[in-house]
Amino acid sequence: MTLSVGRVDHGDCGKRQSETPDGRPGCMQPTVDGARFRERFEAFNEIGATERGGVDRPSLSPANRETRDCLVEWFRTAGLDVTVDEMGNLFGRRAGADDSLPPVLVGSHVDSQYNGGRYDGVVGVLGALEVVEALDDAGVETERPIEVVAWSNEEGVRFQPDMLGSGVFAGVFDLDYAYAREDRDGNRFGDELERIGYRGDAPCEPRDLHCYLELHVEQGPSLDESDRSIGVVEGVYGFSWVDAAFEGSADHAGPTPMHLRHDALVAASDVVGAVRRIAGTGGDDLVGTVGSIDAHPNSINVIPERVEFTLDFRSYDDDVVDRAVERARREVEWAAEREGVDWEFEEIMRIGANPFADECIEAVERAARSVLGEDDHARLVSGAGHDASYLREICPTGMIFVPSVGGVSHVEEEYTEWADVVRGAAVLLEATLDMANG
Amino acid sequence: MTLSVGRVDHGDCGKRQSETPDGRPGCMQPTVDGARFRERFEAFNEIGATERGGVDRPSLSPANRETRDCLVEWFRTAGLDVTVDEMGNLFGRRAGADDSLPPVLVGSHVDSQYNGGRYDGVVGVLGALEVVEALDDAGVETERPIEVVAWSNEEGVRFQPDMLGSGVFAGVFDLDYAYAREDRDGNRFGDELERIGYRGDAPCEPRDLHCYLELHVEQGPSLDESDRSIGVVEGVYGFSWVDAAFEGSADHAGPTPMHLRHDALVAASDVVGAVRRIAGTGGDDLVGTVGSIDAHPNSINVIPERVEFTLDFRSYDDDVVDRAVERARREVEWAAEREGVDWEFEEIMRIGANPFADECIEAVERAARSVLGEDDHARLVSGAGHDASYLREICPTGMIFVPSVGGVSHVEEEYTEWADVVRGAAVLLEATLDMANG
Numbered sequence: 001m002t003l004s005v006g007r008v009d010h011g012d013c014g015k016r017q018s019e020t021p022d023g024r025p026g027c028m029q030p031t032v033d034g035a036r037f038r039e040r041f042e043a044f045n046e047i048g049a050t051e052r053g054g055v056d057r058p059s060l061s062p063a064n065r066e067t068r069d070c071l072v073e074w075f076r077t078a079g080l081d082v083t084v085d086e087m088g089n090l091f092g093r094r095a096g097a098d099d100s101l102p103p104v105l106v107g108s109h110v111d112s113q114y115n116g117g118r119y120d121g122v123v124g125v126l127g128a129l130e131v132v133e134a135l136d137d138a139g140v141e142t143e144r145p146i147e148v149v150a151w152s153n154e155e156g157v158r159f160q161p162d163m164l165g166s167g168v169f170a171g172v173f174d175l176d177y178a179y180a181r182e183d184r185d186g187n188r189f190g191d192e193l194e195r196i197g198y199r200g201d202a203p204c205e206p207r208d209l210h211c212y213l214e215l216h217v218e219q220g221p222s223l224d225e226s227d228r229s230i231g232v233v234e235g236v237y238g239f240s241w242v243d244a245a246f247e248g249s250a251d252h253a254g255p256t257p258m259h260l261r262h263d264a265l266v267a268a269s270d271v272v273g274a275v276r277r278i279a280g281t282g283g284d285d286l287v288g289t290v291g292s293i294d295a296h297p298n299s300i301n302v303i304p305e306r307v308e309f310t311l312d313f314r315s316y317d318d319d320v321v322d323r324a325v326e327r328a329r330r331e332v333e334w335a336a337e338r339e340g341v342d343w344e345f346e347e348i349m350r351i352g353a354n355p356f357a358d359e360c361i362e363a364v365e366r367a368a369r370s371v372l373g374e375d376d377h378a379r380l381v382s383g384a385g386h387d388a389s390y391l392r393e394i395c396p397t398g399m400i401f402v403p404s405v406g407g408v409s410h411v412e413e414e415y416t417e418w419a420d421v422v423r424g425a426a427v428l429l430e431a432t433l434d435m436a437n438g
Numbered sequence: 439m440t441l442s443v444g445r446v447d448h449g450d451c452g453k454r455q456s457e458t459p460d461g462r463p464g465c466m467q468p469t470v471d472g473a474r475f476r477e478r479f480e481a482f483n484e485i486g487a488t489e490r491g492g493v494d495r496p497s498l499s500p501a502n503r504e505t506r507d508c509l510v511e512w513f514r515t516a517g518l519d520v521t522v523d524e525m526g527n528l529f530g531r532r533a534g535a536d537d538s539l540p541p542v543l544v545g546s547h548v549d550s551q552y553n554g555g556r557y558d559g560v561v562g563v564l565g566a567l568e569v570v571e572a573l574d575d576a577g578v579e580t581e582r583p584i585e586v587v588a589w590s591n592e593e594g595v596r597f598q599p600d601m602l603g604s605g606v607f608a609g610v611f612d613l614d615y616a617y618a619r620e621d622r623d624g625n626r627f628g629d630e631l632e633r634i635g636y637r638g639d640a641p642c643e644p645r646d647l648h649c650y651l652e653l654h655v656e657q658g659p660s661l662d663e664s665d666r667s668i669g670v671v672e673g674v675y676g677f678s679w680v681d682a683a684f685e686g687s688a689d690h691a692g693p694t695p696m697h698l699r700h701d702a703l704v705a706a707s708d709v710v711g712a713v714r715r716i717a718g719t720g721g722d723d724l725v726g727t728v729g730s731i732d733a734h735p736n737s738i739n740v741i742p743e744r745v746e747f748t749l750d751f752r753s754y755d756d757d758v759v760d761r762a763v764e765r766a767r768r769e770v771e772w773a774a775e776r777e778g779v780d781w782e783f784e785e786i787m788r789i790g791a792n793p794f795a796d797e798c799i800e801a802v803e804r805a806a807r808s809v810l811g812e813d814d815h816a817r818l819v820s821g822a823g824h825d826a827s828y829l830r831e832i833c834p835t836g837m838i839f840v841p842s843v844g845g846v847s848h849v850e851e852e853y854t855e856w857a858d859v860v861r862g863a864a865v866l867l868e869a870t871l872d873m874a875n876g
Contacts, residue, residue, distance in 0.1 A: 113740070114735060117825045133543050190643055218693060219690045219692070220695070221694070241738055242737075250848065251845060251848070251849060252658065252821070252848050253729055254675060254822035254823065255656060255820065255847075256659070256725065256845055257659070257661075257725065258717050258718060260712075263714075265710055265728055266714055268707075268775070269707035269710035269711055270703060270707075271707075272703055273704070273708070273711070279696050287691065288696075289701070289739070289741055290703055291691055291736070291737050291740050292736045292738050293731060295729075295731050297552060297553070297728050297849075298729070298730045299595055299730060299848075300679055300729045300748040300750055301679075301727070302551070302729050304728075305731065312738055314692050319599070383690070383693030383694070384692035384693050384739075389676055407693065408687065408689055408700060411740075411743070433520045
């Protein structure tokens, strides 16, 4: 895609400017400035940039602090009223014509996976900032206030669980629970938040919101495979996370005959295979993953004594997830029985399927039609959890996906065509306008 | 077993003093002092002691340096002439009647696994020291000189490969190669040896030896199961070590459908199961182990992109090991093909089966009969590699095993009845006398 210098209107997204749903004059039609947006995106991603083209900005890291400083500056420059809450969630508020009305909240997150990608979360926060600037450029005042938000600790790679900032905001987790989360080195979330200077004063608790909208990369292959630019997200898969372990005997790999072994890794490998079988037969949309495995003592010539591993099952059908977890639990028992080892199996997280609000799904779909015409969007369900999964607990919520090339995400190679990012922001702008005035 | 205070003669091992093979007068018969030996053993194992009753003294660690300081002091107190060679191997020499004759070398190692056991290596070095002190006590001069040795870096957990000190001494490895070995943090063996002050001046190279004898715990269950006190070791299993890896794609565990996955852990788990099958069908004495596995990025919600793992196959029949490695290589290829991932497979170490010298096996067996009578020893083959495996390249070599309770070793729970340790030292004394005078 060729970007014009300066302002990019809908024409650059391949759509006609006159197709706005409310028939406002084209000249005053707020439009996304693709060049400005990209300039910000590139500058932002210099922070914590990795050699292989990704970013390394885990939650509350020095690089994460830098991105926060940058956002606060940009929010202020855009005339937004900045608030930092007790969880370090950042809000930038643009007043509405009736500022007493509950705001439209728009955003995502900026923490990354370890050596993660440049798009995950970032397009949603910078896209929301672009939305309010486009409104400013066009001199548009909305009925309701609009708030841009960047949630803390969405990825959950340094501090678990993930989506911690939005989870506390939505009343799913207590603040004390969140503060007490520890990273691998025993650093507590609350202390680290204080250390980087982003433990704010504003209460982190549910408040009256008109709706929440989030633009995000799909992180799966569906849009890329079907050659659509925009995903209208109907909801998010439910999922279960399990911590499991086997404990056997750490004998010497040489003199210990096979019949006397109690090898925790053999048992764990049985379960890895079982998870693949369960995912293959447990339901159409069921996926199952063993993502993490740690063997002890992990030495070439010692039989593994203890192996800890994780399970991740997801489906849009909660019963399917429940049955998968139960099947996996039995497989763990059977593998332990076969190998003569002890077993542990603990479900550490269970989130039901999260359908979004019809009014938000429809607003996003109208916006997609308006920006892209009839045939460049698709309704879909998200396999990944998002901050929107928790926001939907307290207000009508919707999401917009843009394609992940090859379905790849959570790695440095994560990539979305810039034209698609701009289309996503344009749809977000339309949907936000719709909800802020509707 | 009840230990008398002070001197323990063969009677304490349940055997008659008069059963010495050479008919020397009983009163002058050198005997192991079990109480002294135990006092040393306990004092020595206070160094690097762990809470769970083991020791943590990996190669060239501060605790390993402390054990070296302790040995040097004890060697000197015992009147031995101490030499440290370029690999940090420690020698303590007791002169012979004809000191120009090649010496009988007796010893083992004192480096440990990470959180390893108290017996592995230690009983062989302190047992050898007890042998020369028993000879001193009895005023016995041997025809040939006797040297006590503690080899560097036998375990191979910090610096690979294992048996590095004896390997260089036997001419299997170059000194430069050994010095360049790096630990996980990139510290080189040569630099660390220098740092702890044990890079000696004596050349580490093959020299003329009459024989090498080593007392060691069995590290397997055979003696414990058959209720024998002494193993007369006929040789050591050959083994192969392989570094293998799969490399697929690190996609998000939620939105990535099962049919698009290239999961390195699923492929690795197939191979763990295959190794168990190969060990079960590849030969009577064949054992196979995947001891180490590392997944990347090792995150609960990311499909494993890369999994590195190790293979260890052992048998006393070299053809059996070769066939097992070849079967495993094909299993790796097939697993990669099934999962659509890349594979790596590199044999990093191959040691053939090592039969010991008949003269040493027979000397050990005569000593066992002399000390224990007819029925308390068994001939066996070692599944674990030992310094003796390399020494046999340059001189007649033999080993004496004492039982590992439950066959357990390389862990803190490693345990040998003290009475068996004393019996082992008594057999070592007899065999050493036999070889030093024969």
